[in-house]
Amino acid sequence: MRPIWVWLKGPLPAVPWPHSESRPDVDLTPEHVVVVGASLAGLRAVEAARRLGFPGRLTLVGDEEHLPYDRPPLSKEYLGDLPGVAPMLATAEDLRELDVELLLGAPAEALDLTARSLLIGGESVAYDRLLIATGATPRRLPGSEGLSGVCTLRGLSDAIRIRAAFDAGARVVVIGAGFIGSELASSARARGLDVTIVEALTTPLVRAVGAGAGAALSALHERNGTELLCGVGVEGLEQQRGAVTGVRLADGRLLPADLVIVGIGVVPATGWLAGSGLELENGIVVDETLRATADVWAAGDVARWMSPDFETLLRLEHWTNAAEMGAHAMKNLLDPEAAEPYRHIPYFWSDWYGHRIQFAGVPTGEPEVVTGSWTSDEFAALYHDGDRVVGALTLDRRGDIMKYRAMIGRRTSRREALAFAASRRQPIVAAAG
Incomplete structure (x- = not known):
């Protein structure tokens, strides 16, 4: 897949770049900064670069063809009764004012730290400094590849397909009773659809909030007409002419389904970085200033940083963290000598019923x-x-x-x-x- 180059050029912000005069002995002005990941963390990073007065070339890379959009509403408001309106984070005009070069529609494939270059859609893209904000990708159900009616919710295209199935009155089975799966079940019930959630654990959300809290939150499903089946695994999927017709459980039960949404967690999107030399362990391991190597920083769901507040490595999949981390990483990238630790107390919310x-x-x-x-x-x-x-x-x-x-x-x-x-x-x- 060849990437789509979009040059959104506009006037640079009328803000002086302060560092070259105040610290002439240090090279603090990279000519070309590349941000890989055109979602929230990546957008906040390029916004911060211009707000801080960076005058150089700025490239934002995204594997989707869409302009940056907001992900949390995809499992909530976007699937509701009102006409689906894509929750955009930035318009073309917004990005034009930031003088950002967009490279959309193709994923990053490889990173060469020595040459300071990326392979994107078969093309080489050089950088002076790099910020990686590629997020995370959903785990998929084995054996579901290419089967119509089975999906995860990662991006806008997935949400469009799910909304179309809701509109058609689909019988819905959600695999996984975590926060995303529960939000999707809630959205389906708001549309009057029959929904069953299948959860392998005896109590949902144990790892996220503990047993008592997991049981308390899961009770919301029963009170709102969602069937919750716990402590049972998925044996396989039934299909007819390439479309899913049901979910076969390990205990022999068969759940009829026109739409199966898989919500069994995510993994950091680091596969393309294998062999690059970056430290990869449940994400890109960075220090407390979000720096991975001399020329590379990371932010958002893909970054695992040493938290000074909890004195441990954390990797978060939260909206607030992505927004704050992207801006902080860019600030440190532009002036590494004055880099400050990233301080963040995790926070997230979830809407059910x-x-x-x-x-x-x-x-x-x-x-x-x-x-x-x-x-x-x-x-x-x-x-x-x-x-x-x-x-x-x-x-x-x-x-x-x-x-x-x-x-x-x-x-x-x-x-x-x-x-x-x-x-x-x-x-x-x-x-x-």
Whole structure:
């Protein structure tokens, strides 16, 4: 597949590039910066480059032909009853004002660190400095290749196919009861469709939030008419004339299906970097400034960085992290001598059946419910590492989560967090009375 070159040229920002005058002894001005990955992290990176006054050549590479768009709405609003409108992050005019060269429609295939060049769609693209933000790719169900009606949700093209199946009244089976699978089931139920979720684990989301919280959140499915089958694997798929007709379970049951959505997790998109010399272990391993080598940085879902807040390697698949990390990586790329550690307290949200689930921090151990209960309509729960609060999970407690996130960043003690939780219980009691 040959890439599509799009030169969106416009006036450069009227911001002086400050570093060459203030530090003439250091080469801080690369002539050509390439960003691989035209999604949120990549877009925020090129925006940051121009905002910081970078005057050089800037290339944004994407494997899809679409301009940058927002991914979270694909499993939520885009599949709803209203006409599907692609959730674009930037228009052609936006990118023209940034003076960005776009290379779309072909994936990066290889990286030569010595020559400082990329292979994209069979063509060589040279760079002075490189930022990799290629994200992650969904795991696929073995044996489903080329079978109509079986899909994952990675990008806009996938969402278009799923929406068309929803419009046709498909019988839906979702494989995997994680956050994405649950959001898709919720969207299908909002359209009045019959939905069954198949989950291999006895309790969904154990690794993400713990057993108690996983059971509490999963109860939302039953309350909203979604059938949830746990502790059973998928044996195979039934098909007729190349189209899926059902899902065959390991216990012998057969679930009729016109649409099978596979949501069994993702893997960082690093296959094209094999043999490049970058350290690859559950992502691109970078230091606390997001630097992988002398000329390469990474950001977003593909980056695994040493977090100074939790003193461990983290790789996050969250919208907030992608946005903040892309901009921070670009800032450090443009001025490595003044690079600063990337500080980020994880945060994400998920919408199921009209409920808002929010999480901040890291899910260490089993959480402690501090507001409401696992069976109430809303609750808050905290995760601890010794006496330190390291994580918070809430259901429909939107006013609490950011306060807990700030506490996690301040290394707040369990005692202080419990005192705050006690002060927040009155609204829920008043509402019940």
